[in-house]
Amino acid sequence: MSLQKLIKQCAKNDRQAQQEIYHLYAGSLFSICLKYSNNKQEAQDNFQDGFITIFKKIGQFDFRGSFEGWAKRVMINTVLLKYRKKSVLNIVTEDIPDEVIVEVDDEEISLDFLLDLIRGLPERYRLVFNLYVLDGYSHREIAGMLKIAEGTSKSNLARARVILRQQIERYQTGQQSI
Amino acid sequence: MRETKNIDRLFQEKLKDFEKYPGQGAWSAIEKELSPVSPKRRFRPWYRIASIAAVFLLLMGVGYRYEIPNTDFFEKMLANGPTESVVVETSPQEDSKPSNTLVETANIPEEIPVSSDISTSIAAVQEVSDDLSENNRLLKGQDRSDMGLDFAENPLFSTSPFTAPKTAPLSNRFSVATIFAPIYLSGVDNASLGTQLGNGTVATNLSYAYGLKVSYQLSKRISFQSGINLINMGYTANQVPFAATMASEGEPLTKSLPKNESLVSGKTNNQSVTNLNRVFGYVEIPVEVKYHLTEGRLGINLVGGFSTLLLNRDDIFLQNDFDKQDLNGLETLRSVNFTGNIGLDVDYSIRKNLYLNISPMFKLQTNAFSRNADNVLPYYIGVYTGVNYQF
Numbered sequence: 001m002s003l004q005k006l007i008k009q010c011a012k013n014d015r016q017a018q019q020e021i022y023h024l025y026a027g028s029l030f031s032i033c034l035k036y037s038n039n040k041q042e043a044q045d046n047f048q049d050g051f052i053t054i055f056k057k058i059g060q061f062d063f064r065g066s067f068e069g070w071a072k073r074v075m076i077n078t079v080l081l082k083y084r085k086k087s088v089l090n091i092v093t094e095d096i097p098d099e100v101i102v103e104v105d106d107e108e109i110s111l112d113f114l115l116d117l118i119r120g121l122p123e124r125y126r127l128v129f130n131l132y133v134l135d136g137y138s139h140r141e142i143a144g145m146l147k148i149a150e151g152t153s154k155s156n157l158a159r160a161r162v163i164l165r166q167q168i169e170r171y172q173t174g175q176q177s178i
Numbered sequence: 179m180r181e182t183k184n185i186d187r188l189f190q191e192k193l194k195d196f197e198k199y200p201g202q203g204a205w206s207a208i209e210k211e212l213s214p215v216s217p218k219r220r221f222r223p224w225y226r227i228a229s230i231a232a233v234f235l236l237l238m239g240v241g242y243r244y245e246i247p248n249t250d251f252f253e254k255m256l257a258n259g260p261t262e263s264v265v266v267e268t269s270p271q272e273d274s275k276p277s278n279t280l281v282e283t284a285n286i287p288e289e290i291p292v293s294s295d296i297s298t299s300i301a302a303v304q305e306v307s308d309d310l311s312e313n314n315r316l317l318k319g320q321d322r323s324d325m326g327l328d329f330a331e332n333p334l335f336s337t338s339p340f341t342a343p344k345t346a347p348l349s350n351r352f353s354v355a356t357i358f359a360p361i362y363l364s365g366v367d368n369a370s371l372g373t374q375l376g377n378g379t380v381a382t383n384l385s386y387a388y389g390l391k392v393s394y395q396l397s398k399r400i401s402f403q404s405g406i407n408l409i410n411m412g413y414t415a416n417q418v419p420f421a422a423t424m425a426s427e428g429e430p431l432t433k434s435l436p437k438n439e440s441l442v443s444g445k446t447n448n449q450s451v452t453n454l455n456r457v458f459g460y461v462e463i464p465v466e467v468k469y470h471l472t473e474g475r476l477g478i479n480l481v482g483g484f485s486t487l488l489l490n491r492d493d494i495f496l497q498n499d500f501d502k503q504d505l506n507g508l509e510t511l512r513s514v515n516f517t518g519n520i521g522l523d524v525d526y527s528i529r530k531n532l533y534l535n536i537s538p539m540f541k542l543q544t545n546a547f548s549r550n551a552d553n554v555l556p557y558y559i560g561v562y563t564g565v566n567y568q569f
Contacts, residue, residue, distance in 0.1 A: 013213060022205055027197040034198060047200055052211045100185045111192050118189075133186045134193055161185050168185075 003067060011059035018055055025068060026051075029075045035130050036079045038119050046082065050075035076135065080145055083123055100161035102168050108175055109168070117167050124148075125160035132157050233392050236406065353393045355405075355535050355566035361385040363411050365543075365556040385411035387560055393468065401468040401479075409462055409487070411558070415454040452498040458511060459491035468523055477525035477533070485541065489513045510547050517541040525566060533566040 001009070001017070009017030030047050037043035054074050061070050118126055127146060131137040132153070139157075143150040363382045389407030396402055466483025492511050496503045521539030528534055542557045 015209070015212075018212065019205065019209075022208065026204070027199045030200045030204075031197050035193070035196075044200060044204065047204065048207050048211065051208050055208075055212055101182050102185050102188065103180050103182050104188060105180045109188070109192065111196060114189055114192050115196075129189075133189055164189075165185055168188075 004063060007058060007061060007063075007067060010055060021055075021058075022051065025071055028068065029054075029071060032072060032075050033079060034115060035118055035134060036076065036083075036127065038123065038126065046079045047075075049082070050078040053078045072135075076131075077145070080127060083127060084146055100158075100165050102165045104168060104172065108172060113171070117164055120167070121160055121163060125156050125163065128153050128156040129160040129164075233404075351395045351568055353395075353533075353566050353568040355391040355393070355533075356564040357387070357389045357391050357405070357407060357562050358564060359387045359407075359539075359560035359562040361387055361409060361411060361558050361560045363413065363556065363558045380413055380415045383412040383414065385409065385558070387462065387562070389462070391464075391562075391564070391566075393566075399470045401470070403466050403468055403481075403483075404464060407462040407464070408490075409460045410457070410491075411459065412455065412457040415456075452496055455493075455495050455497055457491065457493045458489065460487040461490050462487050462517075464519060466519055475527045477527075479523040479525070481519065481521050481523045481537065481539065483519050485517045485519055487515050487517060487543070487546075489515075512545055512547065515543060515546045517543045531568045533568070535562075535564050535566040537562040 001020070006017045006020055010021055029050065030043070033043040033047040033050065034040070037046050054071050057074060061067060118129065121129060124146070128142055131142045131145065132139065137145070139150045139153040142148075142153040146153070148156075361384075363385055387407045387409040389405055391403055391405035393401050393403040462485045464483060464485040466481050469480045471478045471480060489511055494504070519539055519541045521537060523535065523537040525533040525535050538559070538561045540557065540559050542555055544555065546556050
């Protein structure tokens with residue numbers, strides 16, 4: 001069955017088509033949840049909520065862009081909606097450089113380690129870092145998505161970078177001393 | 179080996195192809211939350227087919243019903259000849275009171291002279307009957323497609339089990355609506371029997387229509403709709419002079435009028451106010467296309483199409499303060515005619531699948547009257563309201 005037909009069947013609540021769509025996109029969408037959530041359990045919950053939203057809204061997909069792109073946006077929005085509700089971070093206004101350089105040995109840094117670092121970030125920093133660095137949204141878009149000022153988004157990103165660099169350096173120092 | 183790296187790039191490179199699948203139970207958890215698959219869905223195609231069949235049979239039944247009286251009427255009319263059916267004669271009773279305005283159709287002796295106007299009327303009615311007979315023949319014959327009654331070719335019924343069910347994806351939706359509409363008729367002034375007979379003014383009465391509308395959503399923006407409406411209309415021609423004249427003479431009108439003088443010329447004396455009333459009705463079968471301008475709770479649509487009107491009632495009577503007299507047999511309305519329809523259709527959702535529906539429509543009638551009034555195009559405006567149920 002073609003993707004278009006599968007999507008149309010999903011809109012009619014066809015369970016078999018829904019299962020096929022799930023298997024096609026579960027990997028990429030769960031990865032988003034692992035990056036945006038602050039632990040694996042929350043990632044699992046967010047993934048379920050996001051997929052249910054996708055199936056509820058799948059009738060609104062107009063076949064103009066890629067379905068995967070649309071599904072990712074729905075998933076991200078579902079997660080953001082959840083965190084936006086309880087986010088109470090203070091705005092940091094200090095001057096922080098735009099670019100953060102770190103000295104790393106690629107061999108020492110694993111993917112799981114980086115994921116843990118992201119998940120360890122304060123909530124807003126994590127969201128902004130994911131949106132800007134990993135998913136390519138602009139500060140203006142992020143400001144709209146998180147209902148914050150554009151300057152706040154920039155500031156959050158800079159703080160996230162500094163924290164991440166500190167964590168990586170601390171980790172590497174620890175590795176050296178072992 | 180260590181190297182300096184932009185921290186963004188470090189994360190982008192490492193997470194570029196990151197993909198991880200959730201645990202085994204994830205799908206079951208999602209499936210539980212999804213709305214259950216309704217067992218009714220499996221039977222929905224049958225509901226649809228049954229609905230289409232019901233509408234089809236209903237329309238066929240209506241067509242059949244209106245075929246029968248037409249046949250009787252015209253066969254009788256043609257057998258009796260035009261003279262019998264149109265000559266108007268006062269009562270032969272000598273002791274009739276002046277207020278009595280009896281008009282009846284009856285055989286009259288051949289020696290009684292008939293005015294030239296009456297002859298003209300006879301000719302006109304003969305033409306009408308010819309026209310109507312032709313229509314009647316069409317109704318009975320195999321030529322129905324000419325009159326828009328060919329259901330097999332009507333796209334609305336293309337999913338009918340009686341025709342080819344090759345298209346129409348089942349995802350499209352049907353809706354049924356009840357209809358009631360006040361009708362404002364206009365444009366009949368020049369064609370009304372009253373003004374043909376005299377110089378009185380014509381007032382249209384408030385008319386109404388009611389019925390059923392069936393709609394089939396063909397695509398996101400386009401729907402076809404059809405249905406069946408019963409329309410009742412009427413008008414009154416004021417101050418028609420001839421009934422009073424007849425009464426005051428106290429003898430058969432046809433004897434009292436000099437040859438070549440109009441039956442209702444106004445030259446006769448003692449005219450009094452008499453109104454001519456006409457009450458008529460149609461069975462309307464519309465075929466319309468609906469274009470959805472907006473969606474959501476408030477749906478606004480443009481509607482265009484045409485209707486076939488089948489005459490099912492045509493009563494004409496003279497009435498003054500004292501009496502009422504039928505004038506049936508002077509029909510000038512065609513038994514089948516058409517309207518071009520255009521208007522708006524507004525739906526407002528009051529519950530899931532249930533909508534309030536208001537549809538102001540303008541309908542222009544073609545060939546409503548017989549040949550002697552062909553240039554007249556009556557029109558009516560109806561505000562069709564009802565409740566619409568989608569399934």
